[in-house]
Amino acid sequence: MAALVSDLQCHYTAICWDGFYLTGTRAVSDLGPGPVKTQSRDAQSAGNLFEGSSETIRSATPGDESDADFNDWLAGLIDADGGFYLSKQGYASCERTMHSKEVQTLAFIKHKLGGKLTPRLGSNSVRWRLHNAQGMNELLHRINGRIRTTTKLGQLSRVLASKGLELLHPTPLTVTNGWLSGFFCGDGHFAINSSNYQPSIQIAQKDADILRHPWPKD
Amino acid sequence: MQISCVTLGPRTEGPWSSGRGIAEIWGGGVYPDKRWEGWIYWLSRRADLKLFTAYLNVHNMLNPYKVAKLKSFERFLRYMDMDYHLDPSKQTKMHEFIRHFCSIGS
Numbered sequence: 001m002a003a004l005v006s007d008l009q010c011h012y013t014a015i016c017w018d019g020f021y022l023t024g025t026r027a028v029s030d031l032g033p034g035p036v037k038t039q040s041r042d043a044q045s046a047g048n049l050f051e052g053s054s055e056t057i058r059s060a061t062p063g064d065e066s067d068a069d070f071n072d073w074l075a076g077l078i079d080a081d082g083g084f085y086l087s088k089q090g091y092a093s094c095e096r097t098m099h100s101k102e103v104q105t106l107a108f109i110k111h112k113l114g115g116k117l118t119p120r121l122g123s124n125s126v127r128w129r130l131h132n133a134q135g136m137n138e139l140l141h142r143i144n145g146r147i148r149t150t151t152k153l154g155q156l157s158r159v160l161a162s163k164g165l166e167l168l169h170p171t172p173l174t175v176t177n178g179w180l181s182g183f184f185c186g187d188g189h190f191a192i193n194s195s196n197y198q199p200s201i202q203i204a205q206k207d208a209d210i211l212r213h214p215w216p217k218d
Numbered sequence: 219m220q221i222s223c224v225t226l227g228p229r230t231e232g233p234w235s236s237g238r239g240i241a242e243i244w245g246g247g248v249y250p251d252k253r254w255e256g257w258i259y260w261l262s263r264r265a266d267l268k269l270f271t272a273y274l275n276v277h278n279m280l281n282p283y284k285v286a287k288l289k290s291f292e293r294f295l296r297y298m299d300m301d302y303h304l305d306p307s308k309q310t311k312m313h314e315f316i317r318h319f320c321s322i323g324s
Contacts, residue, residue, distance in 0.1 A: 181277035208257035
């Protein structure tokens with residue numbers, strides 16, 4: 001707990017309104033090794049086709065851990081309202097639609113992973129869609145083992161199976177995991193009751209399991 | 219931010235088959251929402267709200283609209299800490315702030 005509180009106190013958030021990027025910066029006194037990830041994946045992958053997809057290799061890959069927070073955030077965002085699709089021809093794709101006022105978030109994802117942003121007619125929203133094979137491989141590499149909702153796990157397993165990859169099970173959710181940040185970004189909101197001044201944080205979901213147990217039951 | 223009073227309790231990682239959910243980790247409750255046959259996670263205890271906002275400051279939401287809401291929400295929590303909501307002379311300021319809060323992003 002003490003470590004968490006000190007970690008929370010040493011972080012600041014900066015917003016760059018002119019560009020597409022938001023960066024979390026840390027105090028100079030905290031420029032050490034950063035938060036230590038103590039959890040480990042439960043399952044061992046096997047039979048992965050592309051280099052670095054094995055969780056054993058992946059955790060040791062330079063640059064991977066630095067993006068772990070983004071990967072958790074992205075998995076949470078897709079869990080909230082994204083989707084994986086497999087065409088009849090066997091082509092995999094991933095989509096995420098957000099309101100046009102949140103287009104910067106999708107632009108940031110596009111900057112990291114590629115894909116295409118398309119305004120949706122009549123709904124004041126924008127869709128990010130990724131369907132090229134290389135981009136999908138990178139996306140799967142990033143979020144496999146981080147998706148937690150039953151529906152998205154089903155979609156993801158079909159896409160992974162089409163590429164001959166194994167679905168990794170997510171680790172239990174903790175306060176140090178960035179998944180909830182992405183999930184809240186997608187489906188949560190802040191509210192203040194003007195009559196009794198009651199502030200609240202809400203997350204709406206069709207499936208209650210993710211709110212109580214963020215992974216499928218055995 | 220004063221968050222030293224916030225306690226996490228025994229929130230250690232459990233085994234795979236008995237892990238914890240969002241409500242168990244962050245507090246709050248899960249209630250049915252009859253308007254659309256769904257469920258809603260609701261967090262309203264002030265200590266839990268502070269912990270949650272501190273978490274969102276560490277793990278950036280990468281969404282300017284949501285971050286702006288977060289900053290205003292934190293300011294409102296500070297107003298609550300200063301008992302502005304109990305001060306009759308601050309009622310106008312509070313209502314104006316809430317009106318501004320609701321207008322963010324619209």
